[in-house]
Amino acid sequence: MGKQNKQTVINEKDEINLTDERWQAIVQNDASYNEEFYYAVKTTKIFCLPSCKSRTPNRENVRVFLTQHGAIQENFRPCKRCKPTQESLQDINAVKKIKQYIDEHCNKSLTVKTLAKMIQCSTSDLEHKFHKFYGITLTEYVKQLRFARAMLFLANSDKSIMEIGFEIGIPNTEHHTGMSEKKK
Ligand SMILES: [Zn+2]
Numbered sequence: 001m002g003k004q005n006k007q008t009v010i011n012e013k014d015e016i017n018l019t020d021e022r023w024q025a026i027v028q029n030d031a032s033y034n035e036e037f038y039y040a041v042k043t044t045k046i047f048c049l050p051s052c053k054s055r056t057p058n059r060e061n062v063r064v065f066l067t068q069h070g071a072i073q074e075n076f077r078p079c080k081r082c083k084p085t086q087e088s089l090q091d092i093n094a095v096k097k098i099k100q101y102i103d104e105h106c107n108k109s110l111t112v113k114t115l116a117k118m119i120q121c122s123t124s125d126l127e128h129k130f131h132k133f134y135g136i137t138l139t140e141y142v143k144q145l146r147f148a149r150a151m152l153f154l155a156n157s158d159k160s161i162m163e164i165g166f167e168i169g170i171p172n173t174e175h176h177t178g179m180s181e182k183k184k
Contacts, residue, residue, distance in 0.1 A: 014073075022064055026050050029052065039064050040064075047071040047084055049079075067135040072092065094121070098119060102145065112127060
């Protein structure tokens with residue numbers, strides 16, 4: 001295995017099993033499962049909410065995903081009938097752009113405000129979209145990504161924890177208070 005530069009903490013596929021319970025939810029168009037998963041149909045290349053009133057597909061053609069991201073990653077398109085993505089595809093691309101930006105710049109200080117500005121939406125809007133699409137809050141994502149990278153640094157270097165904290169963008173106040181050496 002080579003060095004991973006483009007590390008991410010989101011499972012790119014997010015595929016989960018089609019259990020009997022989930023299958024029943026699909027057959028019965030059970031809206032109470034709408035927050036739990038999305039189902040995609042291999043033959044039509046479309047993905048739906050469990051509540052979708054479209055014709056029930058053959059069970060063997062169904063794949064189930066935890067997030068919209070998972071289904072889109074596998075090249076499924078949102079159903080026009082049940083609209084599993086309230087957002088337009090343009091919005092989804094914007095959220096993807098933000099995630100990519102975070103992946104590449106997570107060692108810098110990032111604020112939701114700056115990120116929201118990049119795609120010209122409000123901070124709450126961005127938080128909402130990010131969570132809906134990836135199933136994790138933006139703040140939590142950045143935290144987990146930094147943590148994962150810190151672990152990687154720790155495993156592969158003999159730098160101190162403080163140095164690593166600095167590299168991955170965790171501000172260290174001690175660095176400023178305790179280390180200010182003055183030349184005599
Ligand atoms: Zn549908």
